Amino acid sequence: MKLLQKTKSDIMALVACLAVYAIIQTLILTDVIGPFWQLNIVLIGINIILVVSLNLINGFTGQFSIGHAGFMAIGAYVSAVLTVKFQLPFIAAIAGGALGAGALGFAIGLPTLRLNGDYLAIATLGLGEIIRITILNISYVGGASGFMGIPRYTDFTWMFAFTVFTVFVIKNFIDSTHGRACISVRENEIAAEAMGVDTTKYKVLAFTIGAAFAGVAGSLFSHYFYIAHPASFTFMKSFDILTMVVLGGLGSISGSITAAVLLTFVSAALASYPEWRMIIYSLMLIILMLYRPQGLFGNKELSLKMLSRWTGGKKHGSTQGN
Amino acid sequence: MDSSSLIVQFGQQLINGISLGSIYALIALGYTMIYGIIRLINFAHGDIYMVGAYAGFFATTMFKFSFIPALIFSMAAAGVIGMVIERVAYRPLRNAPKIAILITAIGVSLFLEYGGMLLVSPQPRTFPVLFESEVYNIGGMVINSQQVVILVVSLLLMVILTYVVNKTKMGKAMRAVSFDTEAAQLMGIDVDKVISFTFGIGSALAAAAGVLVGIYYNSIDPLMGIMPGLKAFVAAVLGGIGSLPGAMLGGTILGIIEALVSGFWSSTFRDAVAFAILIIILLWKPAGLLGKNIREKV
Amino acid sequence: MALLKATKLSIVFGGLRAVSNFNVEIAPGELVGLIGPNGAGKTTAFNLLTGVYQPTEGQIEFDGKSTVGLKPYQITQRGIARTFQNIRLFADLSVLDNVKIAYHFHVKYGLVESMFRIGRYHKEEAEIEEKAIKFLEIFQLADKKDEIAKNLPYGEQRRLEIARALAAQPKLLLLDEPAAGMNPQETQQLMEMIRWIKKEFNLTILLIEHDMSLVMGVCERIYVLDYGSIIAQGTPMEIKNNPRVIEAYLGEEV
Numbered sequence: 001m002k003l004l005q006k007t008k009s010d011i012m013a014l015v016a017c018l019a020v021y022a023i024i025q026t027l028i029l030t031d032v033i034g035p036f037w038q039l040n041i042v043l044i045g046i047n048i049i050l051v052v053s054l055n056l057i058n059g060f061t062g063q064f065s066i067g068h069a070g071f072m073a074i075g076a077y078v079s080a081v082l083t084v085k086f087q088l089p090f091i092a093a094i095a096g097g098a099l100g101a102g103a104l105g106f107a108i109g110l111p112t113l114r115l116n117g118d119y120l121a122i123a124t125l126g127l128g129e130i131i132r133i134t135i136l137n138i139s140y141v142g143g144a145s146g147f148m149g150i151p152r153y154t155d156f157t158w159m160f161a162f163t164v165f166t167v168f169v170i171k172n173f174i175d176s177t178h179g180r181a182c183i184s185v186r187e188n189e190i191a192a193e194a195m196g197v198d199t200t201k202y203k204v205l206a207f208t209i210g211a212a213f214a215g216v217a218g219s220l221f222s223h224y225f226y227i228a229h230p231a232s233f234t235f236m237k238s239f240d241i242l243t244m245v246v247l248g249g250l251g252s253i254s255g256s257i258t259a260a261v262l263l264t265f266v267s268a269a270l271a272s273y274p275e276w277r278m279i280i281y282s283l284m285l286i287i288l289m290l291y292r293p294q295g296l297f298g299n300k301e302l303s304l305k306m307l308s309r310w311t312g313g314k315k316h317g318s319t320q321g322n
Numbered sequence: 323m324d325s326s327s328l329i330v331q332f333g334q335q336l337i338n339g340i341s342l343g344s345i346y347a348l349i350a351l352g353y354t355m356i357y358g359i360i361r362l363i364n365f366a367h368g369d370i371y372m373v374g375a376y377a378g379f380f381a382t383t384m385f386k387f388s389f390i391p392a393l394i395f396s397m398a399a400a401g402v403i404g405m406v407i408e409r410v411a412y413r414p415l416r417n418a419p420k421i422a423i424l425i426t427a428i429g430v431s432l433f434l435e436y437g438g439m440l441l442v443s444p445q446p447r448t449f450p451v452l453f454e455s456e457v458y459n460i461g462g463m464v465i466n467s468q469q470v471v472i473l474v475v476s477l478l479l480m481v482i483l484t485y486v487v488n489k490t491k492m493g494k495a496m497r498a499v500s501f502d503t504e505a506a507q508l509m510g511i512d513v514d515k516v517i518s519f520t521f522g523i524g525s526a527l528a529a530a531a532g533v534l535v536g537i538y539y540n541s542i543d544p545l546m547g548i549m550p551g552l553k554a555f556v557a558a559v560l561g562g563i564g565s566l567p568g569a570m571l572g573g574t575i576l577g578i579i580e581a582l583v584s585g586f587w588s589s590t591f592r593d594a595v596a597f598a599i600l601i602i603i604l605l606w607k608p609a610g611l612l613g614k615n616i617r618e619k620v
Numbered sequence: 621m622a623l624l625k626a627t628k629l630s631i632v633f634g635g636l637r638a639v640s641n642f643n644v645e646i647a648p649g650e651l652v653g654l655i656g657p658n659g660a661g662k663t664t665a666f667n668l669l670t671g672v673y674q675p676t677e678g679q680i681e682f683d684g685k686s687t688v689g690l691k692p693y694q695i696t697q698r699g700i701a702r703t704f705q706n707i708r709l710f711a712d713l714s715v716l717d718n719v720k721i722a723y724h725f726h727v728k729y730g731l732v733e734s735m736f737r738i739g740r741y742h743k744e745e746a747e748i749e750e751k752a753i754k755f756l757e758i759f760q761l762a763d764k765k766d767e768i769a770k771n772l773p774y775g776e777q778r779r780l781e782i783a784r785a786l787a788a789q790p791k792l793l794l795l796d797e798p799a800a801g802m803n804p805q806e807t808q809q810l811m812e813m814i815r816w817i818k819k820e821f822n823l824t825i826l827l828i829e830h831d832m833s834l835v836m837g838v839c840e841r842i843y844v845l846d847y848g849s850i851i852a853q854g855t856p857m858e859i860k861n862n863p864r865v866i867e868a869y870l871g872e873e874v
Binding site for chain 1: 357361363411414415418419420421422423424425426428429430431432433435436437439440552555556559588590591593594597598600601604605608
């Protein structure tokens, strides 16, 4: 019975995705959505991939990583090399970008994930910067002036397909015994070990999967903007992603998606006031953290039950504390 | 290159490195104190250094202060700003998830950077010359008066800080709070006041570093704090976070290594090397050179 | 043959011998108690047996094989599960998920199967759910399966921790002060439950306890630890009358 319900909700989700795709695609084809908002819609998709994949590491597995932009950079550059220098098809280039970023995530994660908390955070930040500075010094990929002449393969359809794919795969992963193992690491590492969970393996696994999807996002990114530039992948970009994760709620996928949509829109809406943009953005961050430090959704998922609780008042009087 | 000129060049880079390193050390001291007392990587700390540099700039250009008054003015101004930031943005979050307060610190950092751009324009400014620059030549190695000033001022501030932390009542309270906040509270220590004081002192030290850098490089801009801020954190971790001598040692070592890398290899790799050192120290000795290891009780 | 055999186990923390010359032998199906005054090293001994600490010297054999050098999760997978003195639940997860995690290492479906929900995923997930609920029923927690673990009352949290340890399907169960913080009535219930699960699951149990009445009432054999060394062992009756034990507990009621 439960299985049937699950399948049913899966089908409903699929129908909803297709509907959203159809509506936006029609609006794009009929030019109702102009180039500026088209660009921002693609950015939303890329950000969703980045935020959901970082949430797997930070929110679900509880490992504090702030070097996500580094893995995005690997994806952007590896895929660009594959399409530009080796004339591979886009899908193969995305796979290559994901593989490259994932492999590096694995190689980096293995030694560094022994660290916890702030130490891991600062190590991942440092690694992200090392990746960027290394790219900056490789003339094969354009060095400091960036990798130019990348074909624009990414469009709304590609972006949408990969966003849905990412969310689908990561959500399924989390709802499985492997995902539960990751969450147990977050909740209590010592208890997780005592329950037979190989905590190191699951930390590295979450880190690798997260990095691989950041690679996907990077591939889509560089094949939309014609260029991959080291300046796009500084730790500020990592902070950006982290901000969205925390804003949406650590351990909430629907929260991540909401935050990615919301912040990308805010950022776009403020684009015409460049000098005020970052100030408003930063104030919003501070105020949100002061008043809702657990993020919009906490660690819960958006569900019909939650919606009815919001709209229907606090009838159930549930006392799910934090 | 023969060996004697190699030695001279090495000595030269050592001098440059120690000057740069003492600036890192001043910023790292604040990082390490703030981390020690509330376990927060205060990402805004590098921007306080920038604020300090601008305070020094305006003190000398608008108020026509000379070096020492400008330095004191800048330290006082930054100290107050640091305390205000702690009061407004961090204190309400003291019991919130750690990541929330970290995000707030990032928010404050962005606010200072972009607020700074709006207020004083993003263009770099030329820091006025506060005293005659003299160049001393010691056996082929060059040391200028700015470097001497940086060294003297940094050393003096470190001595004062060490005295305050080790000998005064407030210093004892700081150490008590950083050791065990709850116990300190039970002993009747006003924890809020101590944390506020720590932010004040840390910010003042960063501001001093900002003024010194202005004198050294002659140029300041609203984003100048980002990299030195991160580097200073690296220095703090290198020396052992929470340890004052560690921050001084870490800053100096980092400065020397950076100078040697730029002098003998390539300045583009300078930043990468700093972060590589960070990773190596974290993996090899996460508690840092002078820190203590703490293990979780099961 | 002994199920668990620790020989001359010692650990040194910064020059201090927390446990020294710890010798314990437990046969399959036994219910053994480990008692001792505060700070005697009982929990440290547990941490040595479960791989949280590595012994400075000595041997541990479980089921005929050495476990020295193994990580805690490997030891759990070999068949030793434990609870903690200060409860360590997955506090923000539901009661059901707490138990489900204990099945983790018995699950066979792989990564790809989980990501695309194919192959063995559905069948095994259904099995896990069914088994987990069965365990919760045994411990009278089934009607609370969707509650967040940290919101349970203290006694139920203790029960959930035992349920979770059992769900890992161990051969040997280590209980670290299971009655800590319970009132006499709850302790009584717990004693009965421990006896019952031992029989029902064909378990071997080693328990640390401060509550003398519990240990004396439920254990078949008792080891007494003082200053990191075993000073006595025997039946509850023998222990009660052992002068060294009385001395170690001087001032405490035996």
